[in-house]
């Protein structure tokens with residue numbers, strides 16, 4: 001079985017549908033990227049796989065175990081770096097790692113050896129006796145990563161590993177992620193940074209509004225989306241992004257001043273539906289423009305707020 | 309099972325290292341009972357009666373301050389979730405959190421015991437039973453603190469809510485005023501308060517008599533409530549998962 005298998009995974013927070021029946025799998029040894037804008041459902045998905053959020057419906061297998069029925073077995077083989085570095089601020093770097101080792105049942109010698117090894121790998125050996133609170137943002141991120149590796153997990157989850165970091169720390173973390181993956185670790189990372197996904201990952205699933213809209217290698221995705229088109233329309237009355245987003249065939253809709261930028265794969269059917277929708281509201285189109293788009297533009301439009 | 313015990317002990321050790329020497333903990337856990345102690349000494353009340361109430365009170369504050377502070381803080385900082393990722397049950401997590409408070413409670417009762425010895429030179433009615441009652445009470449209070457810390461919705465208000473619950477208990481639970489002298493309509497409240505049972509248990513072990521609850525009932529209740537509170541805390545942790 002693959003490292004991660006997800007079938008029809010769904011999450012409702014009350015009435016809010018955060019993850020809408022997604023399916024995908026991650027192979028052993030893969031560096032898998034989950035790319036999507038803020039609020040797409042990335043964190044929710046990771047948390048469901050790690051047992052920190054309840055699964056509303058669907059199935060998931062992490063290293064062959066179900067987070068619903070065999071959570072303890074899942075926990076033993078995964079490491080999670082959440083979107084905020086959340087180690088204990090008042091404990092030293094060393095104590096933070098040792099405590100993590102203790103909770104995973106590592107023996108005394110193993111704990112000490114592993115903590116030293118990881119501090120060295122992340123270049124934090126000289127911060128050994130500093131409190132976590134005293135570290136810089138980048139150092140905090142590294143130590144949180146180190147803690148997630150203490151028990152030698154088989155699968156590592158990284159939720160926005162470089163969010164809020166400066167360019168230098170970001171590059172360092174990328175190199176470390178690469179190195180860890182090359183040593184055989186399976187990695188599932190989420191990001192809203194297109195550059196990060198395309199340059200780091202073997203395979204990418206693009207998630208938007210709780211649904212996976214594309215899945216493939218960076219090269220495959222670029223090929224697929226380079227055929228897309230951008231439809232620019234404006235109306236003489238009120239229309240919302242949400243209404244347009246609901247039209248089948250719309251990959252991403254956003255507002256840009258008076259007009260809407262709509263990424264579509266099949267412009268004709270979408271156009272037809274837009275006209276019908278406008279008519280039913282008693283408004284009409286002011287302006288329509290259709291043009292081809294390259295993959296870069298499509299992804300920038302999908303992700304919207306990417307900082308790459 | 310062994311994993312769970314080990315995990316709980318490691319959580320307790322970590323908490324002691326991280327929080328227990330913090331000024332707020334020390335002031336609430338140790339200084340506060342001391343102030344109370346001197347207040348008691350100055351009044352011309354029944355000193356034996358007060359001594360038992362006082363000892364329970366120091367255990368009460370010592371074993372509830374810590375868990376509240378550490379859990380509330382960790383929930384706010386999101387580091388509490390780290391505990392939920394370790395391969396340990398939610399009951400084990402709740403237990404570990406209460407265990408650190410338990411040790412701190414025992415520790416913070418030492419000054420009070422010394423004051424009682426020094427000023428009153430009481431020799432306990434039954435020392436072994438007293439030790440058992442102190443342990444039972446510390447267990448009860450520490451798990452109660454954990455339960456309350458999970459019960460509050462907004463961690464920022466936890467301390468306020470905590471003290472609104474703690475202070476009335478002092479007056480309703482036989483600590484200062486004998487329950488038998490309180491208006492009858494308050495007795496259901498008194499009997500619903502965990503503190504009542506530990507006060508009565510410790511009082512019996514210390515001076516050989518009690519107010520309304522006999523030791524055969526009060527002592528087991530301290531231990532039983534420990535498990536009940538932890539179980540409820542486990543339920544709350546489970547429910548806190550979105």
Ligand SMILES: Nc1ncnc2c1ncn2[C@@H]1O[C@H](COP(=O)(O)OP(=O)(O)O)[C@@H](O)[C@H]1O
Nearest residue numbers: 013018036037038039040041042043044045550
């Ligand atoms: N605990 C929660 N309760 C209610 N809604 C939530 C909760 N966590 C996330 N959401 C909502 O679910 C959606 C997906 O959020 P999230 O998974 O955090 O997205 P991402 O990580 O991709 O930014 C968002 O609309 C968010 O507001």
Ligand SMILES: [Mg+2]
Nearest residue numbers: 042043083160
């Ligand atoms: Mg997120």
